[in-house]
Structures are given as structure tokens and as C-alpha cells.
Amino acid sequence: MNENKEKxxxxxxxxxxxxxxxxxxxxxxxLNLDLFRGETLGLVGETGAGKxxxxxxxxxxxxxxxxxxxxxxxxxxxxxxxKASEAEMRALRGRRISMIFQDPMTCLNPVLTVxxxxxxxxxxxxxxxxxxxxxxxxxxxxxxxxxxxRKKDYPHQFSGGMKQRVGIAIALACEPELILADEPTTALxxxxxxxxxALMKELRDKFNTAMLLxxxxxxxxxxxxDSVAIMYAGEIIEYGSVEQIFYNDDHHPYTxxxxxxxxxxxxxxxxxRPIDGLMPDPSIQMPGCPFADRxxxxxxxxxxxxxxxxxxxxxxxxxxxLFDKKEAE
Amino acid sequence: xxxxxxxxxxxxxxxxxxxxxxxxxxLSVLGLVILLFLMITSLSADLFFDYNTQCIAxxxxxxxxxxxxxxxxxxxxxxxxxxxxxxxxxxxxxxxxGFVTAGxxxxxxxxxGATAGYFGGRIDNVLMRIMDVFLAIPSMLLxxxxxxxxxxxxxxLLLANGISQVPRYARIVRSSVMGLxxxxxxxxxxxxxxxxTHIIFRHIIPNAMGSLIVQATLTMASSIxxxxxxxxxxxxxxxxxxxxxxxxxTGKEFMRQYPHLITIPGLAIxxxxxxxxxxxxxxxxxLDPRLKN
Numbered sequence: 001m002n003e004n005k006e007k008x009x010x011x012x013x014x015x016x017x018x019x020x021x022x023x024x025x026x027x028x029x030x031l032n033l034d035l036f037r038g039e040t041l042g043l044v045g046e047t048g049a050g051k052x053x054x055x056x057x058x059x060x061x062x063x064x065x066x067x068x069x070x071x072x073x074x075x076x077x078x079x080x081x082x083k084a085s086e087a088e089m090r091a092l093r094g095r096r097i098s099m100i101f102q103d104p105m106t107c108l109n110p111v112l113t114v115x116x117x118x119x120x121x122x123x124x125x126x127x128x129x130x131x132x133x134x135x136x137x138x139x140x141x142x143x144x145x146x147x148x149x150r151k152k153d154y155p156h157q158f159s160g161g162m163k164q165r166v167g168i169a170i171a172l173a174c175e176p177e178l179i180l181a182d183e184p185t186t187a188l189x190x191x192x193x194x195x196x197x198a199l200m201k202e203l204r205d206k207f208n209t210a211m212l213l214x215x216x217x218x219x220x221x222x223x224x225x226d227s228v229a230i231m232y233a234g235e236i237i238e239y240g241s242v243e244q245i246f247y248n249d250d251h252h253p254y255t256x257x258x259x260x261x262x263x264x265x266x267x268x269x270x271x272x273r274p275i276d277g278l279m280p281d282p283s284i285q286m287p288g289c290p291f292a293d294r295x296x297x298x299x300x301x302x303x304x305x306x307x308x309x310x311x312x313x314x315x316x317x318x319x320x321x322l323f324d325k326k327e328a329e
Numbered sequence: 330x331x332x333x334x335x336x337x338x339x340x341x342x343x344x345x346x347x348x349x350x351x352x353x354x355x356l357s358v359l360g361l362v363i364l365l366f367l368m369i370t371s372l373s374a375d376l377f378f379d380y381n382t383q384c385i386a387x388x389x390x391x392x393x394x395x396x397x398x399x400x401x402x403x404x405x406x407x408x409x410x411x412x413x414x415x416x417x418x419x420x421x422x423x424x425x426x427g428f429v430t431a432g433x434x435x436x437x438x439x440x441x442g443a444t445a446g447y448f449g450g451r452i453d454n455v456l457m458r459i460m461d462v463f464l465a466i467p468s469m470l471l472x473x474x475x476x477x478x479x480x481x482x483x484x485x486l487l488l489a490n491g492i493s494q495v496p497r498y499a500r501i502v503r504s505s506v507m508g509l510x511x512x513x514x515x516x517x518x519x520x521x522x523x524x525x526t527h528i529i530f531r532h533i534i535p536n537a538m539g540s541l542i543v544q545a546t547l548t549m550a551s552s553i554x555x556x557x558x559x560x561x562x563x564x565x566x567x568x569x570x571x572x573x574x575x576x577x578x579t580g581k582e583f584m585r586q587y588p589h590l591i592t593i594p595g596l597a598i599x600x601x602x603x604x605x606x607x608x609x610x611x612x613x614x615x616l617d618p619r620l621k622n
Contacts, residue, residue: 090524
């Protein structure tokens, strides 16, 4: 299905480490990911799995002197991000790759009007005539469902949902090809979440924007995404289309655990089954599968040897020893 | 209309809420009234008085008149000069010193502090250690040294005062910049392609401005005091130019017989300093972001 589409983002064997005085943290370990034009990919995983680090690496905004890409390539269209200069990256950020943030309360500058903050992105990327700027700001605000008269208001005069709409307007200002959305609905309540998601879907379809949606909410993934990558301890352990992830039977034990820990509407009331244990310490590099410690299907091999990626058919990939035999058959 | 109109509306609305909160504080309003009164009288003095003919009377009978003497509300000094007019003209120097010193320190302090705080590392270390050197010298002593080295006069006085105040601003700005540079809206701005200069001037400094304005009003007060002190010591404005500190200095010789020669300039200094301090207090409350809405 994806083969005839144009690849927009290609991450190959990406590893990111954070080096502090006390420890070296292996945040992302050999991550591979492809994103096609117009596709929405959900990046799912628990806190600390390296989702945000991946997005930050794509933006090339890892904390200076601390975060480092130790290996791998990130290619965005024709740009090699790992080798791009700061000036090249600045031209890319906001123009071709944009970002929507988790907390709309803090990602807007409290002393600038929202109109000015939208205009700022446009100005950075080449629109300077006041008339054109103001027209475009009005347009963008209308697009996200905010009356354009409110451009003169300050962020504290908006509700959380409205602020996130402003955040979306800023992200969309230059009609980017790729939007990185870092848990855009986590800080919002459920009804507002639904509105914001609907808006994001609508605008994505309108501009044919590719989106990397970072979340830990499987409901959001089912709602918005075309494909899903499940991330654990800095690795993608399962990848597939939404249908494959939600309906296929063969899954990585961690994915099964994830689905077991959300309430089900159809299966009546029973206790949720959380996954036992915690994520492995990111300062230790594991020789085997990072999930081995918590895995109910663990064998000795899991601890010693990194599992290979198995194609379960139709592009559904699982990285687990359990499926070694199945593939051979 | 477009963006210009937006700009104006923005200024007005932000100002309006600050002004409203400022007006609630009666003492600060009093300070503002005193300051405005001082400013208006000293700036418009030329419209009402001719310093050379009205103030200076070459007449020995006119000397040491007490306050309340007809024609001389504040009396006259040892040369028969009218104290009232001299106080008004002296206010010019004090106000100029206050505003220029604060402006100078604000400008350079912000520049240095923002650079140090934002870029951190070695730049921060070098700049702030230089500031520490200045901070280690008592500001009065530093001002005396600069004036002694460069000579008196208004220009050098302003420079001396300004330089001794720069480190304070650099420290304040640096600390708030260090907090703000990790704010999410700064990170967001980087994600939308903004460069360092843009982030510093458009996002960080406006957010740090509140505490700086308050500090500036306090600097105005303290620099009026220190210029008066320097003049009192004979290092600042020298007689016959009317200046409150030097009036105090020459008046001290006659204070036993004619105490009004020192009480009046002293009161003038105290009133102006007090008015700046009251305004500073009011602004601190009015600009506090936590009280927004």
C-alpha cells in the first residue's frame, strides 16, 4: 500500500545518548522508521521510551553538549538532517517541519499577542509585508476555528483548548510537509481532545501533511493514525498499519500488555492487567531484548540475543524471538 | 492600518491593565504626582523665571533671608540667591542623572546579562567575572574613582554612576534569562526556525522586563542620592551650578545660623528619592505577572 507513495522521512539505525556528569543514558537505540507523504504515524510507548527524543532528533534540537546522535541517519526528503548545518535547519524548522507541543499553557509566550506569535513564524520564513501578514494570520485563526478579532488577545485570555488551536495555527502557518505532534492532546480534557483531534485530521487531509503523532493513548492512535509504531526502551518493537496493530492476533508481548492495560468496552468489567515491572534503566545497554525482564514469554535467549525483526505479512513488523519459527514455516 | 493598528491596540491594552493596578496603590500614585510635579516645574522653569536676573541679586542686603520672606518663599543663601529658583533648577540635574543613569545601566546591563545568561559556558564566566570585579568595589567608591580619574562635570558623573550600576542589572537579567531560556515557548520558537537574536530580544527580554523596570526606578533614586553625595564631597557638580548636593555642601558652613540652607536642599533630595521609591514599589506590584487579569 505504501510502496507507491513518496518517502518523506527516513530514519535509519538512529541512536541517541544523553551524556551527563553522572551517567550516559541510551535514549534511542538503533531506531528505524519511515514516514510517507500524507501519512500519519502514531509513535506509541510509555514515558521514557524515547518518543520525544526521536522527535527532537528529527528537529536537531537535542540539548547542546548533553544529547548526541551517536549513529544513524535521518533523511527528510532531500535533506540529510544529521549532516545539515544550523542555518539549513533553521530554514527547515517551522517551514517544512513543524511541531505541535504537549502543553499549550506553556508553549505560548505570555507577553505577546497570539496574532503576533503566529505572524512571527511567517516573518521568520519570509513574509514581511504587514498587509499580507495580517491577512494570513486572520486566515490561519479562522482555519482553526478562532474568530480573527481575537488575534489581539494574550495567551492568558484563552482556554486550554483554544491555546492548543493557536499552537496548531502556528504549526500550520507555513504549510509544512511534516508535523511532529508531541502528545498534543495529553493536557486537554476529553471533549476538547476530540475537537482538537478532529481539527488536526481535517487540516492534515486538507494540506496533505505527514504527521508523526507521539502519544501514549491508544484511543487517539485508533482515531487518527494510518500506521503505528510501538516503542519500548528506545527501540521500535512493533510496526504496522492501524488495522494490523488493532486486529491481528500475533503481537509483541509488550503490545499485548499495552492492550491489556486499557479498559475494554465490549468485554465487561474485569480488572485491568498492568504490565509488571518497570522500564529497564536507560543507562545500561542490554545485550538482549529490552523487554525480557518483564516478558511473560521470556526464554534464556531473550536475555542474551537481540531479536530480529520479523515480517508478519503486509508490512506488519514485530521484533521478537517468539516469531522465529513462524517466519521459517 | 493592519499591523500598526494591532501594535497600538496591544500596547494600550497591556498598559491599561498595568495602569489600573498601579492606580490602586495610593502611595505610589502620590509618588508619581510628586515626581510629575518635580519634572514639570524643573523643565518649565525657564518659562517662569530668568535665572540670571531673578535669582542672582548682587545686593548684600538680600543675603540670608529666611524662608517666608516676601519674594523669597525658601529664603536666600549667602550670596543672596533665591533658594526656591535654585532648588527648581537643581532638580533638572537630579532628574537627568536619575533617568540617564538608569537608562545607561539598563541598556548595558541587559545586553551583558542576556548574553551571559543565554549562551552560558565560557562567555557567561568571562562576562560575569568582570561584573563581579565591578560589584566588589563599593559603588560610591567606584564612582569617586572614575570622577577623580576623568574629572568632574555632568557627563563624567553620569558615566561613573552608570558604570557602577551596570553589574546589578547584568545579574538580574542573567538570572531571569537563565530561567526563561528553558521555557517551553522559547523551545517552541526554536522549533519554528527562530535564531538566537530573535529569541533573546523578542521572547526572553520582554519577559524579564518587569523586574528590570522596578529596579530602574530604584536606581534612579539611588543615583540621585549618589550624585548629591558626590557633589557634597566636591567631586560632582561644582558651584555655582545649582545642584542639591552642592547646595547642601556650601550651606553646611552656615547651618548653625541659617538651617534652611541645608534643610531645603535636603528635603528636595529626600522627596525626589522617596517619590522614585514609592513608584518603584507600586510598579513592582502592578507588573507582577502572577496578578495578571
